[in-house]
Amino acid sequence: MEHFLELKTTKIFKDANEFECQAMMFCFKTRFKTFDKNEIIVSQGDELEYVILILKGAAIAQNIDSLGEISILSQLKCGDTYGVESAFAGEKFYKDNLIATEKSLVLFLNTHRLLNPCPNKCKRHDFVLKNLMQTVAESSMKLLDKLYHMSKKSTREKLMSYFISMSKKSNSTYFEIPFNKTELANYLSVDRSAMSTELSKMKAEGLIDFDKKQYHIIKKEL
Amino acid sequence: MEHFLELKTTKIFKDANEFECQAMMFCFKTRFKTFDKNEIIVSQGDELEYVILILKGAAIAQNIDSLGEISILSQLKCGDTYGVESAFAGEKFYKDNLIATEKSLVLFLNTHRLLNPCPNKCKRHDFVLKNLMQTVAESSMKLLDKLYHMSKKSTREKLMSYFISMSKKSNSTYFEIPFNKTELANYLSVDRSAMSTELSKMKAEGLIDFDKKQYHIIKKEL
DNA sequence: TCCTTTTTGTTGTAAAAACAACACTTTTTA
């Protein structure tokens, strides 16, 4: 089957064998399509007919607000989906432009077929739904985490909140974060240079230590 | 059937008739329980065995971090659920204390029964899952909205971003918001008095007008 | 109705963050 290897690595289809995948491609009226760098995968405001699954490459979701300002809301990697929440929430249109940031292979899954009972009663359909549910739930919890850090007043508190949560996840005061400094500042919605200054202060005060993406919480204080 | 009227008003069970509800109470190993004001419904760190559905009353989810600081993460009303995202994401423990803020009636639904195929193959089980999926997706989109507003740098931008989004939802420059000023400040994570000052300025500059919870965008500018 | 509580707007001050500009380092890629 075409692209089975890529499907197998995604959270959504990880449980299914080649035959089942093949069958589900019909269930979900899927189609594969490749996009070049900077090509638009879906456009903000277009009818939400398909949920998107990135199989190769990467993409960004960018939103243009009514003041004309562009903001990048998320970065999608292999295995990531776009539009699932919107589809399940009953939205009719895409909320963002989805743009390939490199040559990408994308799978389109028909939202109607996804949301409604499978006409073929295929066994694996329920697993896919459960997997989708899991990814939605996980992304929701990630949003909650981010919100929790961002709701802190000062940059230092935002940083500490994030570090403590990362420290908990790795069960150690030593941990690695998935961001460089610039990305961390974006994640926490603070000015990069101001954050850099604060990090240096915290290091000087002996609260934390860090090198590249490696961090160490020494004292849990503010 | 006991408490059918309350169940019927929730998003989760809205599709089901009394007989089906009755059947599902067995499927999900549910139990009803009443709580007095300030009683703890579930405790942070306890095993996540049940998803909670508030049928009467109200509750708050409060989180105590490792610095001992308490923060209120959400306020639950009738029909609201707690723990669904955690359950579907495979979390093992409750992330917060859930505390009744008034005399409340609560339904507990067994997470294992919810997540796995129904042994009774009851017809409505899938609808409940779909409804749950919808509520999770909707709450996820609400979080995204909030995050979008909060990521703006200045208080004025946060306010404008929120107002524009509320205006879009009601298809009018006149709209009502679900918050009083204090609650709005909490929602946007800004200081109430600073926000009050900013609102007054915006009114004086002729950008917006407001009275109580009624707002009007006059000019979409900053 | 009156009294109490909550909500709201205002002000001044202190603290913090954004911003801009720069040098230096690391990473990428041609």
Next chain:
DNA sequence: TAAAAAGTGTTGTTTTTACAACAAAAAGGA
């Protein structure tokens, strides 16, 4: 490997925000 690009830390300045304290208005309860 050299050149270009991206990332990082530092500084000083300006702007914004948080904080605190208060009075007035509105809402709720007895």
